[in-house]
Amino acid sequence: MEINKKTIERVTKKLIETPSPVSYYEEITPVMEALATEFGYAVSYDRKRTIYIKVEGEHPEKTICVGAHLDTIGLMIRHINEDGTLALRNLGGINYNNIDGECVHVHTRDGKCYSGLVACTSHSTHVFDDARSAVREERNMMVVLDEHVKCAQDVRALGIEHGDIISIDPNYHYTEKGFIKSRHIDDKAAVGAVFAVLENLQKAQKKPYYNVLFAFPFYEEIGHGGAWLPPEVEEYVALDIGLIGPDHLGDEYSVSICAKDNYTPYDRGLTSKLIQLAKTNNIHYCVDVFYHYGTDASAAIRAGNNVYAAAFGMGCFSSHGLERCHIDSVVETAKLLYAYLLSK
Secondary structure, eight states: OOOOHHHHHHHHHHHHTSOOBTTOOTTHHHHHHHHHHHTTOOOEEOTTOOEEEEEOOSEEEEEEEEEOOOOBOEEEEEEEOTTSOEEEEEESSOOGGGTTTOEEEEEOTTSOEEEEEEEESSOOTTTOTTTTTSOOSGGGEEEEESSOOOSHHHHHHTTOOTTOEEEEOOOOEEOTTSEEEETTHHHHHHHHHHHHHHHHHHHHTOOOSEEEEEEEOSOGGGTOTTSSOOTTEEEEEEEOOEEOSTTOOOOTTSEEEEEEOSSOBOOHHHHHHHHHHHHHTTOOEEEEEOSSOOOHHHHHHHTTOOOEEEEEEEEEBSTTSSEEEEHHHHHHHHHHHHHHHHOO
16 A cells, blocks of 8 residues: 655645635646646536546446545635725634734636735734734734725725635645645645545556545535535545544544534444454544534535445644644545545
8 A cells, every 4th residue: 555645745735835715716626637637537527616536446336436625714805995905704614813914815706816914903012902802703804905005996996806715825834754734734635645546546557446436626615515416426435634632532643534523423334444444454543523523425415415424534733724734644544545445
């Protein structure tokens, strides 16, 4: 089970540094097409812009789907204020305490891109009495553009309008000790694991046991990425982050198998199979129950799809902030995915 760490890190970095907040697919779609071509595969799409890579199996009578979402948390312009600052709307589970003072980019519908800074309206201790105490929530936050603008009309003259997407700069780092520190590890490290497995299948000239659809949705962070599935799919396995905290066994070196999220327990038989595969293949794993958490697998169940559902992924510290995981956790995730794909 040879998993190439260099492939994981290279692909993860490339994807993380390509902005793709919820619903914003334009920049990352050609990147995914190029990666698929590099590894010898082709892509297709559904009407939700979900990207699919199909891999034929030894036994085509059954199709399983493995989902790893491409969307990240981000922001949308709710209103252009009269002073030229931007009022915001949350795309996904933004914690505004974690993005105060962060660099961002505004993406317009005609393809323009402008840099800016997200800040609290009481942004300076030299000026505002409540600079430290003001609650970092949507009504108290704004984006200041790196442009010479003094009013709303100046902003609109740049081609910026309500509903434009704002991406948060990832600040990616990969350390000598193997730690990935960045925003948007959720869930682009999982996509890196997928491509490492695809690379392995090609080099080993192996096929999965069943037909596999790899799905890369753009709406997981708001709860409906996996809500529609192709009708031939019988199992949906979501690759998503594992959580780290006092009530969890997960860490940054293991793959976390999710027994239950905030909506539903996952299929008992499929989850037990994943646990047994981890044991049989000496994969470092844990099983956890997550509370403030959901995946595309539970979205698929909630939408009424007739599938078995399960979820697992790399342990991720400080989720939805400046996140951290170790490359070994992504490798263990890839190993479990590889074992699952080859199993009956």
